[in-house]
Amino acid sequence: MKSSPILDITLRWLVVLLGIVSFFLLLRGHDEPGGGFSGGLLAASAIIIVTIAYGADAGRKLLHFQPLSYIAVGLLLSVLASLFQWDTAFMGSLWITLSLGFTTLKIGTPLLFDLGVYVVVLGVVSSFVLEIESVVKTKKEGR
């Protein structure tokens, strides 16, 4: 694929932007529309864009770890989040409020749980696109 400077720069910014927005969606999800699921989808779309533009290897490089590892870690995160109140209730939630001066931050186990969701969704969608892309590529080369 030919590289074009405009595409390169736009993409770089877009990926960063998508990453930030997706994380923002995850964080605000408890009070406003958003959450781990939509956040994860948005983050994955960054991987998709890069994969379409530069191929599966670039997508993999951006992810750094393999998608399946994301999935496993995400699942374990969600499990971990549900074990904080282990002795009284499985999946019982625990909240603390941090005061940061300019704003207060609510941090609770459901957020950790949602982070697990985020990571799993990111891993799953990236694995879809990367698998499909590699197969399509080998098919094309084989022909």
Added chain:
Amino acid sequence: MVGLVISLLEPASKGSPQSLNFEWIPQLGLHVTLRADSFGLFIALIITVIGAGIFSYTSEYMGDDSGTGSIIGWLLFFMASMLGVVLADNIVLLFVSWELTSISSYILIGSNHRDPEARAGAKTALLVTAIGGLSLLAAVVLLGLATGVWNLSELPPMHDHPWVLSIFILICLAAFSKSAQWPFCFWLPGAMAAPTPISAYLHSATMVKAGVILLARMHPILSEHAAWTPTLVLISSASMIVVIFAILKATDLKALLAHSTVGALALMVCLIGIGTSYALNAMTVFLLAHACYKAPLFLVAGSIDHAVHNRNINALGGLANKMPYTTITACLAGISMMGLPPMLGFAAKEMILEAGLSYAPWLIALITVLVTAFVMVACCVVLIPAFGKNQFLAKKAHESPWSMLVPMLLISLIGLFSGLGLSPLERYLIAPAVISLGVKPTALGLWHGFTPHLALSALAILAGWLAYSKRHVLYKRIPILPSGLLIHDIIWNAVLGFGRSLTRIIQNGSLTSYLGTTIIVTCALILYAWVQVDAPTRPSLVQKITLAELSAGLLIMASSLATAFARQRLPAIAALGSMGMGMTLFFIVSQAPDLALTQFLVEILAVVLLVVAFRHLPDFVGEPIKIQTGRLVISALTGLTMMVLTLVALSTDYGQRVSLWHGLNALKQGHGANVVNVILVDFRALDTLGEITVLSIAALGVGVLMGSLKQTKKEAT
């Protein structure tokens, strides 16, 4: 074993049988209750004594064959189950032992499993006895639930219970199939494919008598019923007729013996059917006599087979010199079978004839003919091999080793000595056994004076000799009866054929038809239930619709039609995407921004993924869609059903307590203003955990399908 049985005899004859009882599945009436009454012990004695002989004979007969050990094992297994049949007091335990004899018999018949005939014989035997076993199962449950009693010794006589006829029929099916009575008599000759000592033990001396024993046990309980005597006598007569024809057609030693065994069993069933105390006495004596002559005769046939590898009466002869002891055994047993004094067989036959005389003239005639046939069989089996003229096989013959000779000689001698020593036999065995069957014992004697039945037996012996000498003529003249085996095969094949066509129709391999069936049945169920039951609560068809809802609905409908009719990939994907946008619109209209956002993202990603997957494939132009009536009907039906369901769902009956609670408590207890998110990550977080698991599995599945996680190779070889 024999010693144990004998030691139990003493208390049993005094009327206080030893018993053993522990629980197995008490909720289902199943206790392991053994009760050593005299009749049971009488049979148990036959089983153990003959069994001991058979074990010795078998190990020699089978030689160094690698299967010998396992055959002995199965024989022991059989012996234990057979003892269970005769000693069980609990009727469920009786059934259990009964089934175990069927299994062990199956395996034993198939010992020569490389021979297709042995396999077929074993299969037929098992299937036929399984019919009986299942009938017995039903009978046992009916009996137990009708009376509430599960022990044979406590079952009351039942003649006015509404179930009694069914129980009787089921018991008859069980007994007749096990004891090879008409119309099930065909399996026994087929079972002769077993090694001969096994035929001697299972298929003449013990297992086939299980049906007779069952009937004898049921006699006190069911015999008052009007159907008892006619059914048993008629069925056994039918069996006798079949046997007589079959004997005249048989040329194989074992087949001759097998047919005559069916005849002997028919006699026993007939005697139980007559049901007088004299008849039952006769049955008991005959049971012993038969075991003592038939088993040795089988073993003789086995020895001959062992020596010259042939059992055809037209090929044998001249073995008397080469195999003297075998010949002596054959003579002893044969005389008993012919019913000549001083053997036990004589006493038994006299009693049978007398019992028959008391019932009906035609029956006695039939029995006489049967006895004639027995005489002929005995002659064939004893005389032809020993003294026949056909000698060329005899040259290489040799006498069997002692471990085979001694058992058969001893067993046949029992027949002689018990004939000579009738009174101790009567006192210690027969009389107590008969008493435990609930009837009065009769004095036994070899000599009853000149009576009509003595004349009959003389006649039978003469006629039997005549038939023997003219057997070639008879062989040609006698017609072949339609074989029961053939009918059995036809029925099975018909049922199997039916099953095959049914399966081919139902499981026809077409996914379309599977889907169609599932959808049609579901819709029919729902519509039927709706129309039938719910006329008053049917909601009105007219509902208020806002403009936004209408436009979202139209968008969905239009794009689904476009998807179905698109002939190229990209337009189809695009149409699919716009359907998703319609859904998003719906969520927005219904004020669910969270769902709308997620739906929106999912739809975009789906479209992108589809395009990624398809973009390198050659552009594909589908056939123009043809409208098929059947599919149209299914679609319309589905649409109608969904509409009905939606309309029904529009009104709430029992409140929305849960959703209201969620709305109220999301912020208060869930620390979040976004109700949907609180539900997802807190109230119903387990569902979410499940859903992300589903997604993860989907990723694994894609990996498997695409090949990166595919199984490399099953076995490296």
Added chain:
Amino acid sequence: MSVLLILPILLPLISASLGILTRQHVVAQRWVSLLGITTYLIIGFVLISQVLDQGYLTTQVGGWQAPYGITLIADLLAAIMILFTGLIGFSVLLYSLMSSKHKQGDFSPAFHPLVHFLLMGASGAFLTGDIFNLYVCFEIMLMSSFALMTLEGRAEQTEGAVKYVVLNLLSSAIFLAGLGLLYAKAGTLNMADISVISQQAVADDKAGPIRLAGLLFLVTFSVKAGMFPFFFWLPASYHTPSVPVSALFSGILTKVGVYALIRLHTLIMPGEVLGHKLLLILGVSTMLIGVFGAASQMHIRRILSFHIISQIGYIVVGLAIKTPLALASAIFFIGHNIIAKGNLFLVAGLASDSVGSEKLHKTGGMWKAWPQLGLIYLVSAFSLAGFPPLSGFVAKFSIVWATVESKLWWVMAAAIFTGLFTLYSMIKIWVEVFWKDHPDPNRDLTVGKDSKRLVPVSLLALITVFIGLAGGPLFDICLRAGEQLVDPTDYILAVLGKIK
């Protein structure tokens, strides 16, 4: 005891996740898998002993009071199902691990994680007290079984798997429609709560809409259970995956469907909401058509697959009669069937590895080549045909007993007829695979022998014998389970804490 209820769901999830992480280290992955299933099995034993002690174990997930959150509950039925799932899962994994000829990388790295995911879905289905959560568990099972089915990637597998997944997705859609209707009408997803409301609706004469939802559930669960006329997916797909996968499916998938039917009929829609007659007719047709199908097949695993259907019929008959004894016999039948049928699949796999085919006209000679395997086959096959003193005898006997007690003569006749044909199929396999000579006289049948794998199959055969011999105490447990099901009052009390 909230931990005990959550572990059967959480533990497989953790094992599966760790399995994914260790996917490139075959040995590590196997140890994780084995450790996971062993712990699962132990938990199964602890769970059932606790439930026997206390009657019901409940936990409200997240501490949210029912019916607002999700409730997990174990009654005896659920505990029995978990235990047997553990037993078959343990044996199947042992079977796949214990091969003397195992080369590294023989199996897909996805195999072990997928099996654990399947176990997670099954446990969730057994333990959940929430019908939407049940739907989620069904999805977990559907996805993982679909992936397991295509593991080897042969064309035949893909074809079977497509039929499987399409028909099951249809059933999911039907389930979802039912859920929507139910939530609209009853306003709750908690099964105990639904039970209360549906009884209320019957009393108010407003049960119609709820009955519609019930019928939709009935269809869904019938598809899952492999009932007539919805079983098509089962014979189309069960013979295609690798042997351990088949065995696992036969032990778990349809049984979860039947489990859901039991819950539907005894808890969610008790009383006259669904017709007993309808279930009875469906059960009997399933029994007969399944056994006819089996008799007409000439492929080992196809025969076994059709028998799964027929035996589902037996179980449903027990459910439809719905006395404590009939339910007990249905439950006993489930347990027996999981073990005996699963083992038959494994034995069939060992035999066909040796003879080189699963088509009956290409098999033979195994009785001489491998008598131990023959004996194990005999135990399982005669057990399936209902011969004493094996597990199947108790199951069949108690079903016949239940039909006689309710005077359902035609059902009894059908059950007996089915028994005869089951025997026919079992000895057909026996004769063709074990007794007759191999059609190729030069084939050395001892080459494919994999003696280490006798360990798991012997274990299952021993369990079959044990279930038969210890029938008394085990049937007692089933009877208690049956009594719990017949009267759901205590169940509802355990979930909601009160009865409205």
